[in-house]
Amino acid sequence: MTTQNTRLGIGLMILTTLIFAVQDGVSRHLSETYNVYMVVMIRYWFFAAFVMVIASRQGGGLRAAAATSQPFLQIFRGVLLVVEICVMVTAFVLLGLTESHAIFTAYPLLVAALSGPILGEKVGWRRWMAIGVGFIGVLIILQPSGGVFSPYAIVPLAAALMFALYGLLTRYAARKDSAATSFFWTGVAGSVTATLIGMWYWEPMSGDDWVWMIVLCFTGAAGHFTLIKCYEVAEASAVQPFAYLQLVFATAIGMTVFGETLRTNVAIGAGIIVAAGLFTLWRAQKRNQEPAVKRVP
Template sequence: MVPRVQQNTSRGILLMSATALVFALQDGMSRHLAANYNVWMVVMIRFWFFAIFAVALASRRGGVGAVMRSRMPWVQTARGLLLVVEICIMVLAFIKLGLIATHAIFVSYPLIVAALSGPVLGEHVGWRRWTAIGVGFLGVLIILQPGVAVFSPWALVPLLSAFMFALYGLLTRYVAQGDAAMTSFLWTGVVSAIAITPVGLWFWEPMSAVDWGWMLTLCFSAAIAHFMMIKAYEIAEASDVQPFALLQLVFIAILGVTLFGETIAANVVIGAALVVGAALFTLLRTRTLERQTTQG
């Protein structure tokens, strides 16, 4: 087993918050690319770069072969497959249910992580943090105002995607007990790239030079975001950092106003306040518990 990484909840929270910001920026870039090119090809190129970037990093840290050695190869493989399939399922949900309704359901994945972190990882989640997570989720629902479409049978598609992404996050935390973050990063990139390539090549189409620039930016940000998320799980409990993933909705609202000319309604302001308030409460509660443990 690899040496136990020193836990740092505050740093883990900062990493998850930064991950949420990068994911929001990716949504803006993906919105542009998906409007002009086949989504399967875009996803494939993204994971190609992810794999190349991971291999390049691994080669500088003892070699690809050494970094690739895992104490849990089957779990690492499952993580990579879960991630790429989850993204494909989300694409189907966007087509069948719509972007807003899909996000309204998918954003429940942090709650699924918190609910499963106890039985799967043996982590403790107190009632105060449960309450904060619930308030944050309520705030997200207020922001998105899910309509009747949410209750259609297609609602099961983004719910499945949320469950798969939550499981991916929990497995990331689980493998951190035996594998370094770089090992998990490399396995994610390689397995996902291999899995999506056959489908992506089938839907290949030419891309303009300008959009190749956006594509490369999306690829860089995707690799960085996933590495930050893996590090966040490595140095902090999943139940502590996961609520801060909800900040992605706040960042998306800001991007919508500044880049896409969207307006923020009163429900968005109220919902964002609840999400930020819940995240801040979770941070303060975590620090309080850390002080009590240290003093005890």
């Protein structure tokens, strides 16, 4: 039964990464014509509605989902994610999907590096070595001789740092709040923030682009839905490595739809980052299993 659930979870994670890669492609397409803040704002309106529907169908309804003893933390998480999305979509326009995602894959390494000061978790020397190796991969991607290096390269790296901080704060919030509560505040606080920013950048959209906007909204909701189901049927440690497939799918979309090229240094650097990230995930999983192993006579 566990094996079947794990297989289903892996399938759902692969589907999730594909959906999010398509969402990134649509985001890039729209943001090349319209302001990023407006695109994110409309996307968040739909996302907030989706969150409300999910919360209302669970025990206790919206009141239970909104109940939290740490509202400022939850609001900050929601605001941080909106800013990260705006920064990352901007990176898609400036650098393209391929290079942006190659740099963004460093975020699990940032999570590992920051888990000590933020969560008080112990990071062993092996994981620190993997973090160092991973950032060598980042430097390989950014090397001037590869033609990628530019001031724009800092944009997806900043997005990765913000997303890592968002993930750590989500784990910190989970000590007191349920996943449903964190999900609710992510949608609501994010929607309010996106509106306060995006309403100043409203511009009319053509009929065809509204179709793409609807696709963007539905892919966002579908991706979050499949991700929720993924974690319901399988442990996060079993499916998390497959999240790196988003880099593969985004690169494929960037090359086939937007005519991007995969430079050699980007491919090598991304490979090093992914390998280092997978190693940190493996070490974290092994460390979590150690107490249980020690109790076995």
